[in-house]
Amino acid sequence: MDPLEDVLTLLETRGHLSVGLVAGGRWAVRFEAPEGVKFNAVRRGSCLLEVDGLDKPIALGEGDCYLLARQRPFTLRSDPQAEPVPAGPLFARAEQGLARAGEGDDVLLRGGRFSFGARAQELLLDHLPPVVHIPAGTRHAETVRWALAAIDEELTRHEMGSTLVAEHLAVVMLVHVLRLHLAREPHTATGWLAGLTDPAVATALAALHRTPAHPWTVADLARTAAVSRSTLAARFKSTVGQGPLEYLTHWRIELAARRLRATPDTLATIAHAVGYGSESAFSVAFKRVTGTPPGDYRRQQIPTLSNAAIAVPGL
Template identity: 35%
Template sequence: MVLSRSSTTARDPLSDVLDVLGAHVARLTRMEAGGSWAFAFPLANRLKFVAVLDGEQWMLVPGQPRCRMKAGDVCLIGRTPYVVASDPEREPEEGTSLYPESGSDLARVNSGDGVAAIGGSIAFPDENGDFLLDLLPGFLLVERGARASSAIAAVLDLIGSEFRRDAMGSDIVAARLADVLVIEALRALSDDGDRSRTGWLGAISDPRLGRALRAVHRDLAAPWTVAALAEVAGMSRAAFSAAFSRHVGRPPLAYLRYWRLTLARTLLRKGTATVDEVARRVGYTSQSAFANAYRHAFATTPRSRSPVA
């Protein structure tokens, strides 16, 4: 059996990662709040987004400057606790009770005539979300007036229209639009022209590091070396390795290995290929080398996680 490259490999790193990881908004919640309020949410091993439809609110994240979000702004929240508030000085209440597991997805606070915002958790099958969470900082903001944010404004307008219409199927439509919103936010962050931005999104937007990342995601099975990737980037080996590690948080070959194994885990769980076929697909010519790398990364063997082993 030969795996189709076109079915598993996208044309750019962002599309490739989101497609392979199967990212989607698991639950879309809405808050309408008036008066004075503040709610604290704990650290969780997930990616979340918050977008303001109307009014203004504060986002307070440890280690980050206070962030005043206005209508049209969107933020992504990783592995960090945070507080959302009308007043940054107010002592926050516990916020998870606003949206109990079996409760309503709409929370109204103090008559709800000041701020309207939406939020949602981004789910990934199994543990694959760790790859993206490891690459993103705890907090990222896309302001309405930022470069490449026009698509975000259009999606938010559509989501707001769906809530106002309250027509049949509105919840489903709004959830699908939220998927698009998250992708557009990540796209805007990776294409905002800020060359000082660090992290994986900053590496994608960097002219030189971006070339190397695109090369890896286009041809994952190639026998990449640091020297070969540095040549693609048009940099010396030392400069490339230092810049890549500083932006991405992992050396080039460690990133390559982590992505190869993450893709391999996804393919194995689909059950459409053997362990040997998957190993070759992600660049391992030796099945034993693949098994050792897989065991080291995930504390299990490829066969124990593959229905066809």
């Protein structure tokens, strides 16, 4: 798998669709800070998005979509002068999967959110800007439009399994949105996401993720990326924020931590699976990265409900 696929899989990414919004005339709806990553798409019409902490609103047109990668209150509105109403009561009155604001049906928005397992904030969300906006006219945005149209069709036809299919399509949309964001605004990404925008670094990252247990050296990675050792080391450090082998250590520990949370495998088995020759070497590395020995880490983990279990009103 590639790094993006690896991280989204590790985080147990799930899409959750919400009640849609139909609006017309002068209207505004105020939303509390969402759990997880919020997404909305304008299927018809246009509106303004205001997110707390951002200097100015974002104009959304038909076909546009956005991700809200921070837990901040936000407002959707027809114009700056419209007086907002709270989303909770409005969406509590929704009928046939749609809430209504204002007068008429000039605007249609479909939305939902993405929930993740442990470590999402540090591994993914902290590397994104607060809002990822994908305009409809963007090159290659056809892939996002396709996913949105397919989601709409599933929700409209109500065939067997339609909700499950639509939620899986939402994850497909997330992958495309992240790809497009990296292509359009690479300077806004940080960490491993930023590394995906540099061809040599991306090649090295893919190699590390493909076989994390391999005894990689910087020279090996440089040959894989077809650049010199010094070039790869410098470019990896400047984009990702750490050296290749430091990154490899942290990724191995992430993989090991997931196995400690989710499986009964022995420490020796996990150590070998992620590239350590002995349980003791693995334990030293795990404690250095996490601050906790692996045995203690496993004992501290208790089954918890992920963000997926938390209800969010509307959109």
